[in-house]
Amino acid sequence: MARSFAAIIKELQADLVLTGVQAHNDLDGSAGPLLAECLQSPYVGYVSSAAINDGKSVIRKEYPGGLLAEMEVTLPAVLGIQAAEQPPRYVAVSKVRQAMKASSIEEMDASDFDPSGAPAVGRMFQPEATAHAEMIEGSPEEVSAKLVDLFKELGVL
Amino acid sequence: MSQDIYVVIEHLQGQVSDISYTMLAGARELSQATGGKVIAVLLGHNAKDLAEDFAADQILYLDHELLAEFTSDAYQKALADLISKDQPRAVLFGNTSIGADVASVLSMRLGLPLVSSCRSFTEEGKFVSQICGGKIMAEGELPSPIALVTMAPGGYQPDQGRSVDSPPVTESTVPALEALRVTLSKYIEPESTDVDISKEPLLIAVGRGIQNKDNIELADALAQAIGGVVCGSRPVIDQGWLSTSRLVGKSGKQVKLKIYFAMGISGAPEHTEAITQSDTIIAVNTDPKAPIFDIAKYGIQMDLFELVEVLTEHLKAKV
Ligand SMILES: Cc1cc2nc3c(=O)[nH]c(=O)nc-3n(C[C@H](O)[C@H](O)[C@H](O)COP(=O)(O)OP(=O)(O)OC[C@H]3O[C@@H](n4cnc5c(N)ncnc54)[C@H](O)[C@@H]3O)c2cc1C
Numbered sequence: 001m002a003r004s005f006a007a008i009i010k011e012l013q014a015d016l017v018l019t020g021v022q023a024h025n026d027l028d029g030s031a032g033p034l035l036a037e038c039l040q041s042p043y044v045g046y047v048s049s050a051a052i053n054d055g056k057s058v059i060r061k062e063y064p065g066g067l068l069a070e071m072e073v074t075l076p077a078v079l080g081i082q083a084a085e086q087p088p089r090y091v092a093v094s095k096v097r098q099a100m101k102a103s104s105i106e107e108m109d110a111s112d113f114d115p116s117g118a119p120a121v122g123r124m125f126q127p128e129a130t131a132h133a134e135m136i137e138g139s140p141e142e143v144s145a146k147l148v149d150l151f152k153e154l155g156v157l
Numbered sequence: 158m159s160q161d162i163y164v165v166i167e168h169l170q171g172q173v174s175d176i177s178y179t180m181l182a183g184a185r186e187l188s189q190a191t192g193g194k195v196i197a198v199l200l201g202h203n204a205k206d207l208a209e210d211f212a213a214d215q216i217l218y219l220d221h222e223l224l225a226e227f228t229s230d231a232y233q234k235a236l237a238d239l240i241s242k243d244q245p246r247a248v249l250f251g252n253t254s255i256g257a258d259v260a261s262v263l264s265m266r267l268g269l270p271l272v273s274s275c276r277s278f279t280e281e282g283k284f285v286s287q288i289c290g291g292k293i294m295a296e297g298e299l300p301s302p303i304a305l306v307t308m309a310p311g312g313y314q315p316d317q318g319r320s321v322d323s324p325p326v327t328e329s330t331v332p333a334l335e336a337l338r339v340t341l342s343k344y345i346e347p348e349s350t351d352v353d354i355s356k357e358p359l360l361i362a363v364g365r366g367i368q369n370k371d372n373i374e375l376a377d378a379l380a381q382a383i384g385g386v387v388c389g390s391r392p393v394i395d396q397g398w399l400s401t402s403r404l405v406g407k408s409g410k411q412v413k414l415k416i417y418f419a420m421g422i423s424g425a426p427e428h429t430e431a432i433t434q435s436d437t438i439i440a441v442n443t444d445p446k447a448p449i450f451d452i453a454k455y456g457i458q459m460d461l462f463e464l465v466e467v468l469t470e471h472l473k474a475k476v
Contacts, residue, residue: 028273028274029252029257029273030261030264033257033258033260033262033265034261036262037261038265041338042229042230043258044229044339045254045258046254046257046258046408060345061254062254062408063254064174064253064254064411065347065409065410065411066347066402066404066408066410067170067344068344068347069227069341069344070343070344070345071228071339071340071341072339072340073339074338074339077338080258083391084395087395087396087397117264117265117269117270118271119284119297119298120298120300121296121297122283122296122297122298123296124288124295124296125293125294126292126293127287127291127292127451130451131452132450133438133440133450133451133453133454133455134455134456135455135456135457135458136457140459140463140467140468141467141471143457143459143464144467144468144470144471144472145471147439147457147471148468148471148472148475150439150455151416151472152475154415154416155415156358156383156384156415156416157383157472157475
């Protein structure tokens, strides 16, 4: 996929390409960095804010524990987006309709798929849960009473 | 070409991350199948001291001013050079903000196969990766000639990768790091806030199942009744329903506490990797198949909105 995108994006001469940091289905996270390398562009992922300033992109990259790194990335570049600065908003259906009317979608030919580099998977299976929770059953009243007893047992009440 | 397993050590602000030790433990298992050595690869500047408790057979240290702090471009250049020269059997990276910026790029640059989100290796040296948010595992032969692998936590304990007698450090050469396209300007520390959830003994955690900001009150009331603090999963924080300081998980805080009471949280690996050290996890979820029930000690399959207020009243009556 990255190779196919790269062929098209090269033609478009994009300055900035944004991808998600992770696929929603298998949570793999390779499209962005693979694409960047195909385009010979720099890549930074886990990005939660980006601005363009003087031919450079000033980005914020997330690290664990809420730590952020501010980095400068020369353009053209590919960024893997983790989250937006603002939470996503719903767009009114009327606006979506407007956009559908006003804009057109141009189709482009993708080059032949070249899947080399991906490892072969021999077997897929559901992980065996080493344990499963002990289920507390009953009505909300009954469950609450049992939880209160449990909290006492655990020494927090 | 060797049978050695290289582990790219991750560190931030002078602290080696747990994933580095998890990878060293994984590399040990893999090396037993390949018959090679476990080699820790440390990149930094004046950072040799970080290499003091690695359970490795050898440590390679790459020192350069421009490697003082992580940037994708500099790490890629230095590691591309090292991997091409040394030709190890496999190179392990964290499936993290650091490793994920490097591994895939190197796979394309060097034309090497990449295995993502590997959790463990089998005795025969096969990789076992988690896909679909940890719901499915994918197993396969370690690809040849040099496999680049990103590792997710969960398969090994970090302590398995620590050792009191770390091997001596060998310095390795660093290629010219010119014309770097990514530079670090500064770190932005998380705002210090009211509470530090990593120090709390009891957390009431809410996930997307809480539905909206107004409903956070319900969790707050429960937390008050039992003497805990409210925290949340990523969607809750991304929506602005709770502040970033309350985020638990891969991009938030690790917690190690007495009781973790999770409501409306599915149990994605990015969330659960940060809570498994807790004594008792109790989960409330309408979905009997939610993965959170596989790591929780106690589970309640119920609509959280049916339970939370009743439970709060019960607690108030008892305290
Ligand atoms: C790079 C990266 C880093 C990440 N870091 C983090 C992180 O630090 N922390 C984190 O949490 N996530 C993180 N994530 C996101 C993670 O992958 C998951 O998307 C997230 O944890 C899911 O949150 P959730 O369980 O609240 O939501 P969902 O997965 O949507 O689950 C909601 C759950 O609520 C249940 N539910 C719905 N209604 C009710 C009800 N009325 N009563 C009871 N149960 C109900 C549903 O059955 C479901 O199981 C990260 C992702 C990426 C890509």
